[in-house]
Amino acid sequence: MSLIRRASPLTALLLTLAAAAPALTPAVLTEARALRDRALADDTAYELVRSLTTEVGPRLAGTPGDAASVAWALRTLKSLGFQNVRAEPVTVPRWIRGDARAEIMAPWPQPLIVTSLGGSVGTPVGGIEAEVVPVTTFDDLKSMTRAQLEGRIVFFTFRMERSRDGAGYGKAAAARSRGAAEAAKLGAVGMVMRPAGTSTSRTPHTGAQRWSEGIPPIPAMALSNPDADLLEQQLASGNPVRLRLTSTARWDGEAQSANVVGEIPGDGRADEIVILGAHLDSWDLGTGAHDDATGVGIITAAAKLAGEAKPRPRRTIRVVFFANEEFGLSGARAYAAKHADAAERHVLGMESDLGAYQPFGLTARVAPDRLPLVRAMQSVVEPLGIDYLGTEASGGADLGPLRELGMPVMDLKTDAAPYFDLHHTANDTFDKVDPALVRANVAAYAALAYLAAQAEGGFGRLPKVEKPVGPAVAPAMPAQR
Amino acid sequence: MSLIRRASPLTALLLTLAAAAPALTPAVLTEARALRDRALADDTAYELVRSLTTEVGPRLAGTPGDAASVAWALRTLKSLGFQNVRAEPVTVPRWIRGDARAEIMAPWPQPLIVTSLGGSVGTPVGGIEAEVVPVTTFDDLKSMTRAQLEGRIVFFTFRMERSRDGAGYGKAAAARSRGAAEAAKLGAVGMVMRPAGTSTSRTPHTGAQRWSEGIPPIPAMALSNPDADLLEQQLASGNPVRLRLTSTARWDGEAQSANVVGEIPGDGRADEIVILGAHLDSWDLGTGAHDDATGVGIITAAAKLAGEAKPRPRRTIRVVFFANEEFGLSGARAYAAKHADAAERHVLGMESDLGAYQPFGLTARVAPDRLPLVRAMQSVVEPLGIDYLGTEASGGADLGPLRELGMPVMDLKTDAAPYFDLHHTANDTFDKVDPALVRANVAAYAALAYLAAQAEGGFGRLPKVEKPVGPAVAPAMPAQR
Numbered sequence: 001m002s003l004i005r006r007a008s009p010l011t012a013l014l015l016t017l018a019a020a021a022p023a024l025t026p027a028v029l030t031e032a033r034a035l036r037d038r039a040l041a042d043d044t045a046y047e048l049v050r051s052l053t054t055e056v057g058p059r060l061a062g063t064p065g066d067a068a069s070v071a072w073a074l075r076t077l078k079s080l081g082f083q084n085v086r087a088e089p090v091t092v093p094r095w096i097r098g099d100a101r102a103e104i105m106a107p108w109p110q111p112l113i114v115t116s117l118g119g120s121v122g123t124p125v126g127g128i129e130a131e132v133v134p135v136t137t138f139d140d141l142k143s144m145t146r147a148q149l150e151g152r153i154v155f156f157t158f159r160m161e162r163s164r165d166g167a168g169y170g171k172a173a174a175a176r177s178r179g180a181a182e183a184a185k186l187g188a189v190g191m192v193m194r195p196a197g198t199s200t201s202r203t204p205h206t207g208a209q210r211w212s213e214g215i216p217p218i219p220a221m222a223l224s225n226p227d228a229d230l231l232e233q234q235l236a237s238g239n240p241v242r243l244r245l246t247s248t249a250r251w252d253g254e255a256q257s258a259n260v261v262g263e264i265p266g267d268g269r270a271d272e273i274v275i276l277g278a279h280l281d282s283w284d285l286g287t288g289a290h291d292d293a294t295g296v297g298i299i300t301a302a303a304k305l306a307g308e309a310k311p312r313p314r315r316t317i318r319v320v321f322f323a324n325e326e327f328g329l330s331g332a333r334a335y336a337a338k339h340a341d342a343a344e345r346h347v348l349g350m351e352s353d354l355g356a357y358q359p360f361g362l363t364a365r366v367a368p369d370r371l372p373l374v375r376a377m378q379s380v381v382e383p384l385g386i387d388y389l390g391t392e393a394s395g396g397a398d399l400g401p402l403r404e405l406g407m408p409v410m411d412l413k414t415d416a417a418p419y420f421d422l423h424h425t426a427n428d429t430f431d432k433v434d435p436a437l438v439r440a441n442v443a444a445y446a447a448l449a450y451l452a453a454q455a456e457g458g459f460g461r462l463p464k465v466e467k468p469v470g471p472a473v474a475p476a477m478p479a480q481r
Numbered sequence: 482m483s484l485i486r487r488a489s490p491l492t493a494l495l496l497t498l499a500a501a502a503p504a505l506t507p508a509v510l511t512e513a514r515a516l517r518d519r520a521l522a523d524d525t526a527y528e529l530v531r532s533l534t535t536e537v538g539p540r541l542a543g544t545p546g547d548a549a550s551v552a553w554a555l556r557t558l559k560s561l562g563f564q565n566v567r568a569e570p571v572t573v574p575r576w577i578r579g580d581a582r583a584e585i586m587a588p589w590p591q592p593l594i595v596t597s598l599g600g601s602v603g604t605p606v607g608g609i610e611a612e613v614v615p616v617t618t619f620d621d622l623k624s625m626t627r628a629q630l631e632g633r634i635v636f637f638t639f640r641m642e643r644s645r646d647g648a649g650y651g652k653a654a655a656a657r658s659r660g661a662a663e664a665a666k667l668g669a670v671g672m673v674m675r676p677a678g679t680s681t682s683r684t685p686h687t688g689a690q691r692w693s694e695g696i697p698p699i700p701a702m703a704l705s706n707p708d709a710d711l712l713e714q715q716l717a718s719g720n721p722v723r724l725r726l727t728s729t730a731r732w733d734g735e736a737q738s739a740n741v742v743g744e745i746p747g748d749g750r751a752d753e754i755v756i757l758g759a760h761l762d763s764w765d766l767g768t769g770a771h772d773d774a775t776g777v778g779i780i781t782a783a784a785k786l787a788g789e790a791k792p793r794p795r796r797t798i799r800v801v802f803f804a805n806e807e808f809g810l811s812g813a814r815a816y817a818a819k820h821a822d823a824a825e826r827h828v829l830g831m832e833s834d835l836g837a838y839q840p841f842g843l844t845a846r847v848a849p850d851r852l853p854l855v856r857a858m859q860s861v862v863e864p865l866g867i868d869y870l871g872t873e874a875s876g877g878a879d880l881g882p883l884r885e886l887g888m889p890v891m892d893l894k895t896d897a898a899p900y901f902d903l904h905h906t907a908n909d910t911f912d913k914v915d916p917a918l919v920r921a922n923v924a925a926y927a928a929l930a931y932l933a934a935q936a937e938g939g940f941g942r943l944p945k946v947e948k949p950v951g952p953a954v955a956p957a958m959p960a961q962r
Contacts, residue, residue: 054714057591064590109545110538110768113907201682202767202907226910230768233535233911286683287591287711426594426683429707430714 023373023455027311032380032447035309039443042305046435048076048297049356053287053430060284061324062094062255069280073260073296073321080304082262082319090323090334092257095119097206097284098248100221102192105129107239110230114192114221115204115285116249117176118327121217123190127246128153128219130189134235138174141182150187153243154179155231162198164360166416169423172196173207180220181212190245191220194228196424198417202226203425206283208327219247257281257323259331262300264307266316266453273318273342274452275407276303276445277351277398279325286428290355290419294433294441296321298352302445306453313453315347322398325353329397336401343405348452348459350410351396352445354419356438361389361413362448365403367460374410374459377451381444389413404465410452412444504854504936508792513861513928516790520924523786527916529557529778530837534768534911541765542805543575543736550761554741554777554802561785563743563800571804571815573738576600578687578765579729581702583673586610588720591711595673595702596685596766597730598657599808602698604671608727609634609700611670615716619655622663631668634724635660636712643679645841647897650904653677654688661701662693671726672701675709677905679898683707684906687764689808700728738762738804740812743781745788747797747934754799754823755933756888757784757926758832758879760806767909771836771900775914775922777802779833783926787934794934796828803879806834810878817882824886829933829940831891832877833926835900837919842870842894843929846884848941855891855940858932862925870894885946891933893925 024032056072059065070087077085095118102112116122130153135141137158156175161168173196180191197205204222211217223231234241260280266272278295282288303317323331336343348366362381364374371391378388394400395409403409422428452459505513537553540546551568558566576599583593597603611634616622618639637656642649654677661672678686685703692698704712715722741761747753759776763769784798804812817824829847843862845855852872859869875881876890884890903909933940 050714054711054718055589057589057711068589108536108538108549200912202684202910203682226908226912229912230535230538230910233531237535427707429683429711431681431707431710 023457024376024451028451028454029380031309031311032451035305035450036380036443036447039302039305039446040439042301042439042442043435044304045297045301045442046433046438048300049289049293049433049438050430051076052293052296053289057287058284059280059282059288061092061257061281061327061330063284066257066281070258070260073280077260077262077300080300083265085262087258087260088335088338090257090259090331091254092324092330093328094252094255095327096250096252098122098250100247100249102221103244104231104234105242105244107237107241108234112227112231113202113204113224114227115206116247117180117220117222118206118208119211120180120209120220120247120249122247122249123219123245127244128189129242129244132231132235132241132243138179138182141179144186146186149183152188153190153192153245154183154188156193157228157232159194160196160198160420162417162420164415164417166420169196169420176207176222177209180209180218181215184215184218185212188218190218192243193222195222195225198420199422199425199427200225201427203427205424206285207424219245221245221247259323259335260321262319264303264313264317266314267312268314270316271345272315273346274315274449275346275349275399276317276319276449277349277396278321278353279331279398280321281324281326283326283424285424285426287430289428289430289433291423291428292353294356294438295352298356298438298441298445301442302449305442305446306450309450313450315453317449317453325398332398332401336405340405343402343407346402346407348410349395349399349402349407350412350445350448351399352412352441353396354414354416356433356441357415357418358437359384359386359412359414359440359444361387362410363389363391363393363413364410365391365393365462366408370459373455377448380447380451384440384444386444403462406461406464408459408462410448412441414441504938505857505932509932509935510861512790512792513932516786516931517861517924517928520783520786520927521920523782523920523923524916525785526778526782526923527914527919529781530770530774530914530919531911533774533777534770538768539765540761540763540769542573542738542762542808542811544765547738547762551739551741554761558741558743558781561781564746566743568739568741569816569819571738571740571812572735573805573811574809575733575736576808577731577733579603579731581728581730583702584725585712585715586723586725588718588722589715593708593712594683594685594705595708596687597728598661598701598703599687599689600692601690601701601728601730603728603730604700604726608725609671610723610725613712613716613722613724619660619663622660625667627667630664633669634671634673634726635664635669637674638709638713640675641677641679641901643898643901645896645898647901650677650901657688657703658690661690661699662696665696665699666693669699671699673724674703675706676703679901680903680906680908681706682908684908686905687766688905700726702726702728740804740816741802743800745784745794745798747795748793749795751797752826753796754827755796755930756827756830756880757798757800757930758830758877759802759834760812760879761802762805762807764807764905766905766907768911770909770911770914772904772909773834775837775919776833779837779919779922779926782923783930786923786927787931790931794931796934798930798934806879813879813882817886821886824883824888827883827888829891830876830880830883830888831893831926831929832880833922834877835895835897837914837922838896838899839918840865840867840893840895840921840925842868843891844870844872844874844894845891846872846874846943847889851940854936858929861928861932865921865925867925884943887942887945889940889943891929893922895922
């Protein structure tokens with residue numbers, strides 16, 4: 001790896017191709033390129049996105065839309081000729097958004113547009129009213145005292161940076177995930193935040209949050225960015241700013257959902273699996289177009305097209321539409337638990353969960369001696385604008401548990417800047433999906449999946465991680481108030 | 482006029498300057514250029530927009546925000562040194578938006594984001610549910626029969642074109658103004674429309690509508706553009722599409738508001754008035770930043786800066802913040818009625834009501850022999866990118882009644898494409914205002930107002946129109962259901 005990174009691009013390429021020669025035959029490489037180009041003229045994925053957003057729409061875990069999406073997925077995979085199509089049951093938490101309202105009461109009364117964060121409790125019927133205390137980041141909360149926060153509403157003001165790699169998201173999402181729970185420990189009665197997202201529209205970004213054991217939960221809401229601006233303008237006057245929050249959000253136990261699985265059976269090594277993941281659930285504000293109907297469409301079309309290539313894929317290409325990624329990774333953990341015994345047979349995993357935007361890079365976490373194979377695979381998708389970008393790969397949230405069981409993963413890097421303009425907002429709708437970018441993604445996934453299914457010797461294994469079914473990120477249901 | 486238009490640009494310029502020489506002295510032209518450049522470094526207008534949107538926000542006629550805006554305007558004009566600052570009472574209709582919801586019930590249930598059109602009635606408590614009949618334009622409704630519409634919900638699908646001159650707005654707004662009333666005549670029970678606006682966000686564009694005498698009103702709502710797309714996608718399936726509409730919109734009689742007036746008294750010809758207009762009210766979904774807080778800020782800063790120029794303006798520069806432009810032009814009609822006897826002393830009128838976007842042109846409707854003066858004035862603002870674009874000028878909605886009384890008008894043309902992306906939506910907020918573009922507008926209005934206040938001989942008079950207080954566009958309160 002270090003040798004290749006230090007070498008000139010040409011030298012690196014030659015080394016790569018030489019090393020990969022045993023893994024991928026010229027015939028397979030040629031067919032992968034042809035497959036890539038066929039995918040660039042195929043709108044199967046785009047039409048699947050249209051279908052899922054039109055015929056199902058919002059599909060938050062445990063809602064009627066969630067159940068409708070499972071039915072949609074089963075009939076869609078069957079109609080496209082996938083084999084072993086099945087629903088694998090997953091228990092999911094059920095949370096009901098209800099209505100959320102916020103109003104500045106002083107110094108200058110104005111309504112604000114807000115939405116509850118996923119898992120928030122509601123307010124008493126008349127709402128809560130309190131003075132606002134601005135705090136920049138989640139980390140800044142640690143230096144606050146109970147005297148500063150008790151009986152007040154915390155307002156996280158940190159603004160997410162917009163960038164191609166989406167690096168700003170994690171920093172902004174910390175307040176969303178844990179801000180209310182930490183503020184509650186210091187006696188705060190409510191939490192509002194500048195959203196973990198870059199929309200300039202008055203469409204707040206929702207997302208999951210977690211409660212701390214034993215701390216009575218408080219209502220937690222995201223403002224839109226323009227509403228956060230307005231609140232900051234009023235705070236800048238130096239006058240005390242009072243907010244009233246009203247919300248009917250509530251928890252409603254658990255529900256049954258499912259991971260939906262379909263396969264293109266391998267020809268020769270059918271017991272070895274290349275897994276393509278996406279998640280079937282969505283947040284409820286939009287129709288989950290880029291998050292993650294595009295992923296569902298992209299991996300489905302990619303697997304179908306790869307299955308039609310000649311020579312046929314030797315390994316099985318399995319698509320998995322995971323249940324409830326958004327609100328606790330229920331499907332990811334259920335899949336890993338159910339298939340733990342077969343973890344070794346999962347040769348490589350890739351997930352599409354960053355929308356359908358311009359691909360620009362490929363990263364791969366595989367056994368170090370298999371990196372030349374990765375470079376050979378990247379050379380096939382390079383004409384799509386996809387550079388090799390190293391070994392920092394996660395496989396995506398849903399494949400995390402399998403990766404921790406040792407499964408190698410690849411990440412297709414796509415432009416995250418426009419993605420976080422609509423992520424978890426009402427604006428995540430079909431009209432924002434560009435068919436040309438969908439095709440570019442399908443071309444990449446189809447070629448990579450096909451090559452992975454053919455590659456002699458596979459990708460090795462990763463070191464296993466202690467906690468084999470992934471981090472316990474499921475939001476706990478809070479104690480009743 | 483035709484001579485000038487046919488001549489080469491240079492010839493035209495020379496002719497213009499020669500003809501205008503008696504009207505504007507070199508000293509005045511020099512000072513106007515310096516005033517223009519001072520305005521390009523002045524953020525008074527931008528800070529006024531910040532103040533009005535922060536300290537008042539939404540200010541729909543008859544609401545507490547409306548009253549707060551009148552108080553804001555009086556104290557703001559006084560603090561800036563305007564003279565004869567006063568509120569001239571105006572009676573306005575009061576309409577309460579309430580909540581509006583729409584839901585596709587079949588073939589595939591999904592919620593839609595909607596807002597009531599201004600003046601719409603509400604629904605019964607349980608809402609109304611009916612099959613949807615798509616109709617493209619308002620004109621297409623005329624070929625529909627009662628059998629096609631009775632008991633159904635009409636859906637106007639026409640999409641407004643996005644363009645610099647905003648020409649698509651009128652065509653799209655026809656359905657908004659009169660679509661529900663005409664559909665009701667044919668037995669429709671509700672109306673939804675693709676909005677008269679170009680937002681690609683899920684922020685519907687509201688706006689005024691009118692009722693027809695004797696026709697029981699029906700609920701009328703605007704979808705956002707993405708929601709109109711979704712409804713069309715479901716209709717494209719060929720299945721009957723059913724909608725449920727719920728709304729608590731209602732009328733609530735009348736209220737008192739006011740036009741707010743302030744003056745820079747003239748030095749020598751104080752009884753002659755150059756009037757700069759904007760409207761103080763706004764729709765209630767956003768904070769009325771571009772519609773029309775920017776206009777309020779621009780004309781105020783322009784008048785103030787012009788008043789500081791030397792030689793001082795000979796004519797009085799009067800700023801008028803009109804009441805209730807949005808929902809019936811109440812303030813425009815009240816002003817014209819109150820000042821009809823002084824109409825002849827209104828030498829020229831200009832209104833800023835297209836937001837603060839890039840200026841690109843000037844049109845003027847003046848006595849034909851005064852066009853050379855217009856060209857000389859345009860030459861001063863030409864470095865701002867403002868071309869002379871002919872005699873098609875209206876003076877804006879609020880100055881219409883004065884124009885019909887014979888007052889000459891000028892229009893500063895600005896880029897309407899981004900304006901109609903947020904017009905009458907929740908997205909019309911301060912964060913969308915670019916201080917550099919505000920300054921460019923102030924520079925143009927300041928220079929033009931100053932030159933108009935100095936010009937020897939004025940602008941002549943326009944022919945009077947029969948109906949002297951303007952078209953009766955006030956939405957009549959509908960009969961109770």
